[in-house]
Amino acid sequence: MRKTLTIGLQISIMFLFIAMASSPFTTRLQAGQITITIKGSTTVLPIAQATAEVFMDRHPEVNISVQGGGSGFGIASLIDGSTDIADASRPMKEKEIIKARSKGVYPHEIIVAKDGIAIIVHPSNPVYNLTSDQILDIYSGKISDWSSLGGKNMKIVVVSRDTSSGTYEAFEELALKGERVRPDALTTASNQQVAMTVANTPGAIGYIGLGYLSSRLKAVKVNGIPCTADTVISGKYPLSRPLFMYTNGKPKGIIKDYIGFVLSEEGQRLVREQGYVGIR
């Protein structure tokens, strides 16, 4: 008897939750829902997600769908019209702009935040500073042992990202200057995976977005400059980059409201909460 009572209680609580969860949805439908689609860089994804959530709370009639997929994917989606906003962690390439124009799409660029790419090593590694040239030599394969960098006698395990990653593209541009990454570099699928691999591998070196730094990792200085929010904003830190949102033409209507929110004091506070550097 008691058992059936508790089960009954559980079921009714469940229904209550379902009813609560679905009610804003139904009101939204009644109000005539407006949908904004955002696709692209996984680096910008946390920014888009955090700002979209708050924005949707303020504007119950708006539904924002946020997807990752990489900068290239986001821009391609903007060009073929399957997204309203493309997130990108790199500026659009000349080729992409030409392609967009030929399809009648006029990309409008908005810098929403700044990101620093931290060079990370295992905390036990005594190396604390690397020059841009040393980073280039490590990643292109000229340096393979920590001993030639003032570290222990240990093989360098180079950790890189898949070519679809926006962080990879930015790193390629900022640090590699077009050189090929050594073929024996490990490639991983996400910032977290790089962080985890480096934290577990004493001889490893990797690169991640500033927001993914943790106490289990050690970020080295680059050319003597530490990777912090201040050095990234000022542009002093060599491996820093702006993060973009692209729209088709100047944003209008609800999309303009959303972009305005991202750039507002409050939106930028959300940006900082996600571990990026605000532009204000």
Added chain:
Amino acid sequence: MTKERFYKWIFTALAFSSLFFLLGIMITLLVQALPMFRQVGILRFIGGKYWYPTYSTPSFGILPLMLGSVVVTTGAACVCIPLGVGSALYIHELAGPIQRAILKPVIEILAGIPSIVYGFFGMVIMAPMVQRFFGIPTGLNAFTASLMLGVMATPTVCSIAEDALNVVPSSFKEASLALGANRWQTLVKVIIPAAGSGISTAIILGMSRAVGETMTVLMVAGGAACIPRSIFDPVRPMTATIAAEMGEAVMGSLHFHALFAIGLVLFVITFIFNIVAEIISRRFRLRLGLGR
């Protein structure tokens, strides 16, 4: 009567649908891969040593990727053949009814674990262990991937091999024992050869599962597109390459077609595996006089 015909048609259509799917996939792969072969050439594609598909002067050599798959699959075979066939023999010959009732379902549950779980386990637990145990620079390498794939392929090998052992007529075993052979001799000289076709099929299907596995190798094999010099080098098997790069490849670009071409190579490899398995099983059946 018309009802019966109606149902017959439905089931015929269902049965043939897989043929259509197969044809559709083959045609798509071929059509999408063709521009790659035309522009780069089959030999330079298969024999090329460098895989740099996204650079301004790209290289599309899949030799390191193919060798990655070969090393990982061979390694997996070294794990799954003894484990799978061994447990099949144990379950069939030695296990009592209770042990069998426990072992068979447990091994089958192993087959039901999603590959991403294997991948995560391999990345977080196995890789650091392997790295420390062997004192190598990184645990994300062909060895760890082989271990994980081997364990994943074991249930396939075990259950098919066990089925094959079950098909051997009990008269074979009885005759052998009656002639004075002991259990070991009966097992090695009579039952295993009689079930040989099924066991070979089991091994080949297990290996084709290992070749085609994607998520685990993507997470555990290290992803380095270089020609492996030892089992402890990181590798980038073909499946992992497709999975990692499909998201970014611009539709219609050479990179896009290259990924389809890798898919075609993979398809051909698993296709060959399946044909070999089929041929072996037919031959053995004929030899045993069991008919087709």
